[in-house]
Amino acid sequence: QQQVKQSPQSLIVQKGGISIINCAYENTAFDYFPWYQQFPGKGPALLIAIRPDVSEKKEGRFTISFNKSAKQFSLHIMDSQPGDSATYFCAASRGAGSYQLTFGKGTKLSVIP
Amino acid sequence: GAVVSQHPSRVICKSGTSVKIECRSLDFQATTMFWYRQFPKQSLMLMATSNEGSKATYEQGVEKDKFLINHASLTLSTLTVTSAHPEDSSFYICSASLLSPDTQYFGPGTRLTVL
Numbered sequence: 001q002q003q004v005k006q007s008p009q010s011l012i013v014q015k016g017g018i019s020i021i022n023c024a025y026e027n028t029a030f031d032y033f034p035w036y037q038q039f040p041g042k043g044p045a046l047l048i049a050i051r052p053d054v055s056e057k058k059e060g061r062f063t064i065s066f067n068k069s070a071k072q073f074s075l076h077i078m079d080s081q082p083g084d085s086a087t088y089f090c091a092a093s094r095g096a097g098s099y100q101l102t103f104g105k106g107t108k109l110s111v112i113p
Numbered sequence: 114g115a116v117v118s119q120h121p122s123r124v125i126c127k128s129g130t131s132v133k134i135e136c137r138s139l140d141f142q143a144t145t146m147f148w149y150r151q152f153p154k155q156s157l158m159l160m161a162t163s164n165e166g167s168k169a170t171y172e173q174g175v176e177k178d179k180f181l182i183n184h185a186s187l188t189l190s191t192l193t194v195t196s197a198h199p200e201d202s203s204f205y206i207c208s209a210s211l212l213s214p215d216t217q218y219f220g221p222g223t224r225l226t227v228l
Contacts, residue, residue, distance in 0.1 A: 034216065043119075043206045043219035044157070089156060100147070101217060103156045 006104025023090035136207030142187035143209035
């Protein structure tokens with residue numbers, strides 16, 4: 001049973017556009033929701049993370065929107081650039097750090113000039 | 114930011130041999146380290162969780178006698194793939210957890226190819 005569902009599987013966005021990736025979770029015990037960016041042949045890098053006590057968190061061009069009642073969260077990449085082309089994973093855990101992360105299946109983002 | 118290194122980055126070995134992969138937290142002491150496996154174009158699959166000085170906790174379906182994990186210090190964990198077979202070929206990634214701010218930081222990964 002997949003506990004974190006991520007969509008879409010792949011996404012093509014024009015340069016300067018907004019990229020939106022969505023995730024939904026089932027386990028209400030989850031209380032930490034990070035997003036990771038992974039380039040081919042590299043390990044995932046933490047982009048931004050949120051906890052359920054806020055509905056939105058913004059860091060530069062990256063924004064997480066969180067809807068606790070719907071058990072959904074999303075990543076918005078504003079002014080998307082070709083350098084943003086990568087695979088993005090959402091994840092969830094019962095608590096940051098020492099608790100296990102449950103990953104979504106990933107979204108391959110391609111930003112075209 | 115917190116840096117996690119892995120060594121080697123790439124290894125090719127013959128079937129039946131053992132391979133050791135090191136994971137180090139370079140500028141912080143990690144309370145917990147995790148080992149993941151990733152197949153091409155797929156998500157990360159957690160293999161095991163390890164705390165310094167304790168036995169690793171393996172996920173269901175992961176053979177602990179095949180994937181030996183040693184967490185000797187707060188900055189070093191090793192994964193040894195014993196008697197490797199071609200089906201063990203994969204991308205192995207470790208992560209280390211930092212208490213403050215508490216999150217996981219990932220290493221760059223190790224590409225294992227078993228011939």
